[in-house]
Amino acid sequence: MKTNAGLFFEDYCVGQVIDHAVPRTVGGGERALYHALYPARHALYSSDSFAQSCGLPQSPLDDLIAFHVVFGKTVPDISLNAVANLGYAEARWLRPVYPGDTLRARSTVIGLKQNSSGKTGVVWVRSEGFNQADEMVISFVRWVMVRKRDEAAPAPQTVVPELEKAVLASELIVPDGLSFAGYDTGLAGSSYLYSDYNIGEVIDHVDGVTLSEAEHMMATRLWQNTAKVHFDATARPDGARLIYGGHVISMARALSFNGLGNVQMLAAINGGAHANPCFAGDTLRAWSEVLDKAETRDPSVGALRLRLVAQKGSTPHLRGDDGKYHSNVLLDLDYWAFIPR
Amino acid sequence: MKTNAGLFFEDYCVGQVIDHAVPRTVGGGERALYHALYPARHALYSSDSFAQSCGLPQSPLDDLIAFHVVFGKTVPDISLNAVANLGYAEARWLRPVYPGDTLRARSTVIGLKQNSSGKTGVVWVRSEGFNQADEMVISFVRWVMVRKRDEAAPAPQTVVPELEKAVLASELIVPDGLSFAGYDTGLAGSSYLYSDYNIGEVIDHVDGVTLSEAEHMMATRLWQNTAKVHFDATARPDGARLIYGGHVISMARALSFNGLGNVQMLAAINGGAHANPCFAGDTLRAWSEVLDKAETRDPSVGALRLRLVAQKGSTPHLRGDDGKYHSNVLLDLDYWAFIPR
Amino acid sequence: MKTNAGLFFEDYCVGQVIDHAVPRTVGGGERALYHALYPARHALYSSDSFAQSCGLPQSPLDDLIAFHVVFGKTVPDISLNAVANLGYAEARWLRPVYPGDTLRARSTVIGLKQNSSGKTGVVWVRSEGFNQADEMVISFVRWVMVRKRDEAAPAPQTVVPELEKAVLASELIVPDGLSFAGYDTGLAGSSYLYSDYNIGEVIDHVDGVTLSEAEHMMATRLWQNTAKVHFDATARPDGARLIYGGHVISMARALSFNGLGNVQMLAAINGGAHANPCFAGDTLRAWSEVLDKAETRDPSVGALRLRLVAQKGSTPHLRGDDGKYHSNVLLDLDYWAFIPR
Incomplete structure (x- = not known):
């Protein structure tokens, strides 16, 4: 074999x-495809000149x-x-x-x-x-x-690693050179900065995107992820192709621009669950909750800890009485990101 | 909010x-996607060496x-x-x-x-x-x-701008350096130049393209156009996603290569109407009519004023007795473009 | 006209x-789209630094x-x-x-x-x-x-060219500078080299990909192949769009990474048949057979002659008793490629 x-x-x-x-x-080809596959609009990743105004050599x-x-x-x-x-x-x-x-x-x-x-x-x-x-x-x-x-192989010694429930704000890495001191909110497309967001605040990102087979397959292949469940309609009895969870993350993050337009750089993921499988034809929507706020070593750069939830249809509640995610919930992601102060 | x-x-x-x-x-990523999404074949936009032979630093x-x-x-x-x-x-x-x-x-x-x-x-x-x-x-x-x-807000003072029915040929901008003096019709893929086209001439571009959801969504996202009707199948009762009118323009323009292969550079749009909505599954065809011709400041560069019509199925006439576009007409565009003399 | x-x-x-x-x-845009459209993973075409370790200036x-x-x-x-x-x-x-x-x-x-x-x-x-x-x-x-x-035009004199049944191994061109002397099988993703493959050996590439209309149209347009049967669903009575045979070749070659991960560079195609038409919805699988082996002028570079077969569903045999390909066979390609010795 x-x-x-x-x-x-x-x-x-x-x-x-x-x-x-x-x-x-x-390179630039991967960036263009990212913009074709997701409604990504954060200015730092869209424009070399905007990135340079934030102290970076070009748009990452x-x-x-x-x-x-x-x-x-x-x-x-x-x-x-x-x-x-x-x-x-x-x-x-x-x-x-x-x-x-x-x-x-x-x-x-x-x-x-x-x-x-x-x-x-x-x-x-x-x-x-x-x-x-x-x-x-x-x-x-x-x-x-x-x-x-x-199945008869002996069990190894159990080792369960101790993992932080969340990355400490003090451990977030502000990239060398990054500064939001000269940040242009007009060009960025949102006037809401660090101080405008409050812990506990919930933001509905409004827009929905109906997913297609061709797009999720192209997205998944682009990262050389070859897990067959994403590509082979004969792999499941119902003929459905499971959408790569990362496709849902990128789509939800891009949709979050509408309400979090200045949340420019991802700094950390504290935890995440792909709550339910996602398939072509699903219309994905997203909302966010502000979980925490923190300063960083740079006085112009603040950090927000956000929960990003992607779902299809409506969900009266995230989890049922049994503690399980509602069947419409696709993603529940807890992350840190940098925003101008 | x-x-x-x-x-x-x-x-x-x-x-x-x-x-x-x-x-x-x-950059080059956006160009590659443009070529993947539209059957674009105009040599000036396909080849650095061809563009250089026309006096430009590289292919725009x-x-x-x-x-x-x-x-x-x-x-x-x-x-x-x-x-x-x-x-x-x-x-x-x-x-x-x-x-x-x-x-x-x-x-x-x-x-x-x-x-x-x-x-x-x-x-x-x-x-x-x-x-x-x-x-x-x-x-x-x-x-x-x-x-x-x-609705109760007071009406503003009415101001209707005076707009030119068509851009004057004398106002078309020939890019600095552009010259078709050494133009190679063999490499361009068409032998028909400025003098071969006559006002009133109609050209059927022959080829048809059946549109798909994934392609029009990728095209529209690539330009960071986030209008939700293009992406959210739940936004309309019939579950259809309206195709961005610019997708129809680009598809029709690309199809027009077959008959207008030397109409290299767009110079102006005089007017345009998205006559009817367009949806995935429609098979788009295009035809052009030569509306006018003009010389430019460069003796090697002529300008053609063209009507570009995109339609699905057949249309015995563009408009009915009521003056409305036939339901199969998708686009009626009036533009100027540069062609070698 | x-x-x-x-x-x-x-x-x-x-x-x-x-x-x-x-x-x-x-350029890089076309490369990114190639990676989005096909599960291509050969390291030489994926990474500049890997290509440089093989003596090339960058990843071709x-x-x-x-x-x-x-x-x-x-x-x-x-x-x-x-x-x-x-x-x-x-x-x-x-x-x-x-x-x-x-x-x-x-x-x-x-x-x-x-x-x-x-x-x-x-x-x-x-x-x-x-x-x-x-x-x-x-x-x-x-x-x-x-x-x-x-049909009444006279027949030309018949000239049937003499074609090699296979390109001679001695005529394969090892690119200038290419050397596999420092080849890293860990980075390449496969430990099987020239000497591990035996003539007659058959390798099932395991993975399947279900094809979509949007992907095959984008792939075909990207190469400015405008044959209308690939794009116009009204061109055939059954509304199907014929998939460009080259799309099948690229998909099968990319799938062959799983089993032929070190078969880096294509050197020659000896012959090939698109045995049956391919349509969106088909799930493509591939297998290879080692037909021949040869040394090259570079002691680190060997050549394998391979048969690459793409099919949908299962095929008890490639050809029936009548000598015709089984209706599930899509491609039968005979090629030479370079692999480290």
């Missing part, structure tokens, strides 16, 4: 380091491009035999990615726990992305439920 | 200047990219609450846009007229696009019917 | 040279981009009135194509044979692509069945 069968639960051990294959150079690629590329590279080694993506934690963006950068990815196994069924186990990995100068650009933890190859 | 509710009729006053948000750097981005980007930027301020796009006039391309240019847009209100119903009014704006050197690249007038927020 | 009616069988003569229209500059564009661009340019002159694409032979890649290169195409008629019906004939052409330095980048022979304009 020269094809990649992926790793099974018993193939992982705590401390194991996996260098993922296929480094990827990203959308922060989620770095996330998707690194995530995509981990798929063949981490989630090819995954039953479910269970969660994210401690994601931090450490350095912007610019056109021409070449990204590679590496994961370290930081936790293992066999399920009581004996058929599957949970694998925790910390995945890191590096540019061509070997500088880390992103780091995140995710955990997935993975099948065992052999 | 931190989301953009858009402007209503009573929010506009004549002389008002609106600087639109989100400047945009465009398709002229309609400049139009779409500037149009898209005006949407949040001009047409978010529009009932209808009523018309275009006096559009002129003033300078080519090259990969790496950053475009921003500004509109000036030049006319206002409340409708007799008291519920809506017509707003005329002149929209202008600028590059990163603050050079104007495009200027056009459009007028839209906009809802009032409060 | 100023539109292109294409050439008919009686318009061709042996020795005729046709310079095709519309040179095309290709996928070899099939060169093929598609040149093929697309030949369509208006060679296959606009074609009834069928009958075959390929003697295709060789002679030089990598890099971002910024401008490609043009030329064809020479090398064979003619009128069919016994008197209504059509077979035209053989050798098509060549050149970059902006007039260096040949690709050369291939294809033959098509073309309609006669006038």
Whole structure:
């Protein structure tokens, strides 16, 4: 068998380091496709001159491009035999990615726990992305439920990593040079800054987007994520293709421009759940809640901690009495981002 | 409400200047997507070496990219609450846009007229696009019917701008350096030049393209045009998504290569109507009529005034006895363009 | 008639040279779209730094981009009135194509044979692509069945070119500078090298991709291939749009990464058949067979001759007792490619 069968639960051990294959150079073509696939309008990622007015050398690629590329590279080694993506934690963006950068990815196994069924186990990995100068650009933890190859294989010692419930504001990295001191709210498209947002405030992002098969497949392929459930309509009895969860994240983040137009740079993901599967034909809407606020080392740059929820149709409540997400909820993401003060 | 509710009729006053948000750097990625979305084949926009043989430093981005980007930027301020796009006039391309240019847009209100119903009014704006050197690249007038927020609000003084029925040939701008003196018709793909076209001549562009949801949404997003009717299948009772009129313009212009292969550069739009709505599944065809011819300041460059009509199915006539467009007509565009003499 | 009616069988003569229209500059935008449209993962075409570690100045564009661009340019002159694409032979890649290169195409008629019906004939052409330095980048022979304009026109003298059944291994061109001496199989994503593959070995590439209308139309347009059967749903009674055969080639080649991850560069196509038409909704799968192996002038570079078959559904056999391809077979391609030794 020269094809990649992926790793099974018993193939992982705590401390194991996996260098993922296929480094990827990203550039203006990836940016243009990102703008074609998502209604992204944050000025810092749209205009070189706006980015330069914020102290950066040019407009970086959308922060989620770095996330998707690194995530995509981990798929063949981490989630090819995954039953479910269970969660994210401690994601931090450490350095912007610019056109021409070449990204590679590496994961370290930081936790293992066999399920009581004996058929599957949970694998925790910390995945890191590096540019061509070997500088880390992103780091995140995710955990997935993975099948065992052999149910009779012995269970490993259980190691459950201790993960921060949220990245500490003091650990957010303001990119070198970034300053919002000369920020132009007119060009940015929103007049609401750090001090205008209050903890507990909820913002409905209003607009809806009906998803199509061609678009989610192109988006997923662009990040070299080859998980077959996204592409092969014969993989499920109902003929549906499961939409990559990252597509939902990018769509919801882009829609959040309408209400959060100055929330320019992603700084961290504290946690996230893909609450329900998403399919072509679903009309995605999003709303946000302000969870926390913090200052940073730069007096012009504030940080907002936001909950971003994507859903289809209406949801009287996020979760039912049983604690489970309403079936219309697609994404519940908790993140930090930078906004001018 | 931190989301953009858009402007209503009573929010506009004549002389008002609106600087639109989100400047945009465009490049080779946008060009590649333009070629993927439209069957564009004009050599000047396809090949650096061909453009250089015409005296330009490199291949500019398709002229309609400049139009779409500037149009898209005006949407949040001009047409978010529009009932209808009523018309275009006096559009002129003033300078080519090259990969790496950053475009921003500004509109000036030049006319206002409340409708007799008291519920809506017509707003005329002149929209202008600028590059990163603050050079104007495009200027056009459009007028839209906009809802009032409060029907009881007093009507403004009526100001109806005087608009040219057509841009004068003497006002067309031949880009600096452009010369068709060494033009290669073999590489361009057509042997028909300025003198081969006669006023009144009609050209059927033959080919048809069946439109898809994914393509028109990607095209519209690429210009950061976020008008929800193009993306949200729940916005209309019939579940259809209205296709952005500019998608029809670009598709028809690209199809017109077959018969007008040397009509390289757009110079002006004299007027235009989106005669009927267009939806995915429609098969678009186009034909052109030569309306006028003119010389320019450069002896190698002629100008043709053309009517470009896009339609689905067949139309025995453009308009019925009632003066209304046949229901199959999608676009009726009157423009000037440059062709070698 | 100023539109292109294409050439008919009686318009061709042996020795005729046709310079095709519309040179095309290709770059990072075309690469990004290639990655969005196909699950391409070969590291040499994904990463500048990987390509540099193999002795190239930067990551070239996928070899099939060169093929598609040149093929697309030949369509208006060679296959606009074609009834069928009958075959390929003697295709060789002679030089990598890099971002910024401008490609043009030329064809020479090398064979003619009128069919016994008197209504059509077979035209053989050798098509060549050149970059902006007039260096040949690709050369291939294809033959098509073309309609006669006038069935009464006399038959030309029959000339059937002698074509190699396969390109000789000694005629494969290893690009200047290419060396796999420092090849990193970890980054490439596969540990199987030249010596691991045996003649006769068959590899199932496992993954399936369900095709969509929007994607195949975008892919085909991107190469400026304007054959109307790919775009116009009214062109056939059943409303189906025929998928460009090159789309199937690119999809199958990209899927072959899973099992042939180190088969980096295409060197030649020995022959190929589009066995059956392909339509949106088909789920494409691929398998390969190792047909031959050869050394090259560079001790680090080996060549594999591979058969690449794309199919939908299952096929108990490639061909039936009547010698015809099973109706599920879409592509049967015989090619040479370079792999590290």
